[in-house]
Structure formats: structure tokens, C-alpha cells
Amino acid sequence: MKDIFTDLYNKVLGFFRQTEKKEEESAKEVACNRLKFVLMQDRTNLTPELMDRMRKELVELLSKYVEMDKEALELGFEQEGNQMALMLSIPVLRAKEEAEIEAVLAEEDAKKAEAEANKQENSEEENEESSEENETENEEESENEELEIEISEEETEITEESENQPSKKKTKTSKK
């Protein structure tokens, strides 16, 4: 007798629970998720556009070393107690051959060297001509360079850590 009742009770309860689950996210879940997302932006000063750019740059950088699923790369912030962690999760498709990596790096080094050589040539030429117009152009150029340097600093910070862990990467930044 007792069993029949408890069984019935559970079935009825289960029915209600099932229908609840099928419904959309509860207001509470929506609030939590929206808040977490917006707080991440508030705390890091990173807009969705900047996050997207960071993601693209990371893909570009890391794909030199591993062949990965570029679409499945996940980038986000997670709260761990008082610490905020930048979580980067990349499904690795295949380890690259040593030679393959070296080839890519060598190619890049060559490009860099070439760019540097060009720059030196340019600056020499500019030094020769000392008109005022050229000076203003120089200023503009140097501003651009500064920006590039700032970004590359961020990159190195992340890669330093990420080299230690091949598949899951984590960089910790302290909460603002």
C-alpha cells in the first residue's frame, strides 16, 4: 500500500519536474548569466569587440605551434574565489611536426628581418630629407608603432603561460 502511494507521488512529482525543465531558462538563470557577462566586461574593461580581437589574435598566434579547431576555441573569464582567471580552451586536432613549426617560425623571422631592414632604409632616407612635412609624418608613424607594441605585450603575457600547458591554457589576472 505504501509503495503504491510513494510511487504515485514520485510519478506525479516527476511529471511536474519534467515539464519545468522543458521550459525556457528561469528568470534567475538568465539574470545570473547576464550579470556574469556584464561584470566580466566591467572588471576587465574589455568590450565584446576587444574580446573578439583577442580571440582572433590568439588563434593566429597559437596556430603556429599546434593545429587546432579554430572554431571551437573558447575564451572567457571565470571567477575563482577572489581571483579572476582568463580561461582559454582549445581542442587540439593534431600535434605539428617539429620541422613544420620551425619552418613557420623561420618564415616569420625572415619576414621580421626584412621589415626591420626596410624600416632602417626608410629612416635613413627620411633623415636625408629634413623638410617639416616629413617630420609630421614621422610622428604619426611612431604613434602607430606604440599601439602595436602595447598589443604585442598582451600577447606575450598570455603565451608565456600557455606554453606550459598545451591543451588548456589559463592566465590569471587579479580582480580589479
Next chain:
Amino acid sequence: MTATCEKVIEKDSKKGDIMSGRVIVITSGKGGVGKTTTNANIGTALAKAGKKVVMIDTDLGLRNLDLLLGLENRIVYTIVDVVEERCKLKQALVKDKKNPNLCLLAAAQTRDKTAVTEEQLKNICEELQKEFDFILVDCPAGIEQGFQNAVAGASEAIVVTTPEMSAVRDADRIIGLLEAREEIKSYKLLLNRVRPNMIKSNDMMSVDDVVEILSAQLIGIIPEDTGIITSTNKGEPIVNDEKSLAGQAYRNVAKRIIGEDVPFLNLEEDTGVVAKVKKFFAGLIGKEK
């Protein structure tokens, strides 16, 4: 009444100047989450527990703490009068109607936030620390100068928030600002206007959700209580109402501030009809065993 208040201070100050009170700022970022109500209730509860308490209203131009305490007709001098040396600090302290342990330093209603500087507020707090066990600073909403002033003299903070998105977001900003200030040694979270029924039906963020998102230590959970409105109307803090659940919750907060280990009230317990029926059947099934 200022004269009697002076007497109280003089009598106790004979004990020595070594005594140093705790300066706690009560802040929130967002307006309307219950900073002033919290201030009035914690202050009153601490005084009821035998502590000497002074509350400073730093919301210049928008003062309300006097109303919640029912002291609006007794204010002669304000904090601006003290700063501009029209009166002594002791003269400006308004004693509570019921509790001689409780004093209020009111804000000026006719001036703006620039009338008092950080340094001046710091000095006032230091002066009051000699005489009182607790100095509760009621902070204005926002993160501008008024906030910076209110925080200046404090070493502890209570961040008031509600389980609503905008209030939690603003609390997060405030926590960030508090963490950046060296003089603030600790901050605790007070979750106000909690609705257990809405949490149960997943329509509202739970206490755990808010604590997890803000990763801050909790000092109190105050249930939504219509009694707050009537108590404000009467000018009598709800902690004086022994039957009120919110009053009980505030009394517990005061105990935790003093250092007692008080468990949080169980607000989740359902008293609705459905729950009672469920309980009844659960009892029947249990008995059959």
C-alpha cells in the same frame, strides 16, 4: 537634548582616550537598496546591545537618516556647522529618543557634497573614535565625491545590495573601489530585500548566487518586509519590533559585527498551503513505516 548628550560623552571620556571605536561605512553604489535603513537598524541594534554608537549622515543635501530615527525635529546643528566651526562636534550630536547610547550627526540639507572634504570627515571620525564604540557612516549613492568622502575615515565597510541585477552590478563596482583603498581593511556584504518565495520559484537570484558572483563575505540576509515601510513612517527602526523577521535579521547583523557567531535565519522554510499539505502527506507516509 544636546546638553544631555554632551554629559554622556564627558562621563565616559573620563575612562581615557585610549578607547578607539570602529568606523564602519555603509555603502551600496545604487540608490534605494536600503543603506539608510540598514544604518538606522544596525546602529539601534548595537546601541541596544549596550554599545556606544554614533551615526554620521554624509548624504549632504539629501539627508534621511534623521527621518528613519524620528529625530528630524531635534536637529540644531549639522556636520557642515561642525566643519565650518559654528559649533563644537559634541553640540551637533543629536541623542536618540529612547537610547542614550545612540547619537546622530546629521547632514546639512541645504548644502551639496563639496561642503565637507575627505580630510574633514576623517578628522571628525578620529575625534568620535575616542568617545564611541562604533561610528556608522551613511554613504550617499553613487561613486563620486560623496562616496569618496564617506569612505575616507572608515576602516571597515558594509556593502548593501539586493538580489537584483542592477544592485549587484553596482555593488561589484563599489567592491572594486573599496579594494583599491588601503585604509579599508575589510568589507562585508549585506543582502537586503530577499524574497524567499521568488527565490524558491527560480524567479530571483538566490543568496548563494549573489555571494558567488560578488565573491564577498556575507554579514546579513534581510528578508523583504512591509514592516520596514511602517517603521519608516513612524520614525522607529524595525529592530525595536521584537516580532519582525527583518528586525531579527538586523539584530543578528549587529551581533555578528560585535563578533558573535550567529547562524543566518532560515528564510527558505515554506509556510504556504502547498507546503503544509506536502508536510502532512510526508508525515502520513512516514508513520506507515
